[in-house]
Amino acid sequence: MKTVLALETSCDETAVAIVRDRTVLSSVVASQIDIHRRYGGVVPEVASRAHVENLGAVIETAFQQADAGWSDIDGVAATCAPGLVGALMVGVTAGKTLAMLHDKPFLGIHHLEGHIYASYLSQPNLQPPFLCLLVSGGHTSLIHVKDCGDYVTLGKTRDDAAGEAFDKVARLLDLGYPGGPVIDQLATTGDASAFVLPEGNISLPGGGYHPYDSSFSGLKTAVLRLVQSLQMKGVEPLPVADLSASFQATVAKGLTKRAVKCAIDYDLQAIAVGGGVAANSGLRQHLSTAAQAKGLTVLFPPLKYCTDNAAMIGCAAADHLDRGHTSTLALGTRSRMSLMDVMALYES
Numbered sequence: 001m002k003t004v005l006a007l008e009t010s011c012d013e014t015a016v017a018i019v020r021d022r023t024v025l026s027s028v029v030a031s032q033i034d035i036h037r038r039y040g041g042v043v044p045e046v047a048s049r050a051h052v053e054n055l056g057a058v059i060e061t062a063f064q065q066a067d068a069g070w071s072d073i074d075g076v077a078a079t080c081a082p083g084l085v086g087a088l089m090v091g092v093t094a095g096k097t098l099a100m101l102h103d104k105p106f107l108g109i110h111h112l113e114g115h116i117y118a119s120y121l122s123q124p125n126l127q128p129p130f131l132c133l134l135v136s137g138g139h140t141s142l143i144h145v146k147d148c149g150d151y152v153t154l155g156k157t158r159d160d161a162a163g164e165a166f167d168k169v170a171r172l173l174d175l176g177y178p179g180g181p182v183i184d185q186l187a188t189t190g191d192a193s194a195f196v197l198p199e200g201n202i203s204l205p206g207g208g209y210h211p212y213d214s215s216f217s218g219l220k221t222a223v224l225r226l227v228q229s230l231q232m233k234g235v236e237p238l239p240v241a242d243l244s245a246s247f248q249a250t251v252a253k254g255l256t257k258r259a260v261k262c263a264i265d266y267d268l269q270a271i272a273v274g275g276g277v278a279a280n281s282g283l284r285q286h287l288s289t290a291a292q293a294k295g296l297t298v299l300f301p302p303l304k305y306c307t308d309n310a311a312m313i314g315c316a317a318a319d320h321l322d323r324g325h326t327s328t329l330a331l332g333t334r335s336r337m338s339l340m341d342v343m344a345l346y347e348s
């Protein structure tokens, strides 16, 4: 049993958690969304500075909420890749410094491995192998989870991530940032069959479609063209609820179709969904219904563990530490890193 202090600063949330194996003792998230909203997206330098300003207090709160002290901590972990390099550097530098000061092992954690581990927080009995549908602001992948640190990417987006598509469509509908939650909310009052949009299939040279890869940039452009044609016809105000519902249903259907096919093809009984878009009610509904019809289990983490948090990072770190995996204090940060290279982060 390992207890880890985990820091997550890869993007716009300053998050700290204390996790014992698959149990969260505390999880604190200081969101920067209000700061970045006025720019319509995350500004990297502003994010790094806010992490520096917030991290100390967030660590202190995490210790208080867990009613824990340094003697309870077996290791210190920080997200080291992928993400905004300046933002990652704040968490990694703080993590390494604390590890050195308190004579604890340090672990760098891959952000996407964290999103996979979010499923263990609500389902402690979950065991690999399973399929993870990872849908966040920066990534959209289908991952065969074989074991801790052992992942194979079976499908991915060829351009925009699913969350990025939500954010871009929200921007062009003038709905603000981040787009996912606003579109999700508006979609509840809209008609999903009002507009037919392309599902973002990837054509194969020999004909047919790639079974697991997707594209969201064409879908975003289709919404843009639709909005332009509605405006040319003088439709005022724009039917934003119907547009949101139609767009959301299209994304949900495409992701569901590919995830269910992938799970069946690879004989995986469970699909664990991770990342901010796992919070989407349309995806939850479509995927749950389709998976149930095929006898598959679907796991959605609670909303607070879908979007960025440090509990998922701590959960991954506790498993690695338990297996004797530790990082050197020379470990750096990387803006991009394949999930298949995770074990390169550890010495043993």
Ligand code: KG4
Binding pocket: 011, 135, 136, 137, 138, 139, 162, 163, 164, 166, 167, 178, 179, 180, 181, 184, 275, 276, 277, 278, 279, 280, 281, 306, 307, 308
């Ligand atoms: O996982 P996450 O917090 O950060 C990344 O690692 O990217 O995901 C953030 C993304 C944003 O694009 C946001 O619009 C999207 O998740 N998101 C949603 C919902 N809540 C957050 N997308 C659709 N529906 C939601 N309810």
Ligand code: ZN
Binding pocket: 111, 115, 136, 137, 275, 276, 307, 308
């Ligand atoms: Zn994330």
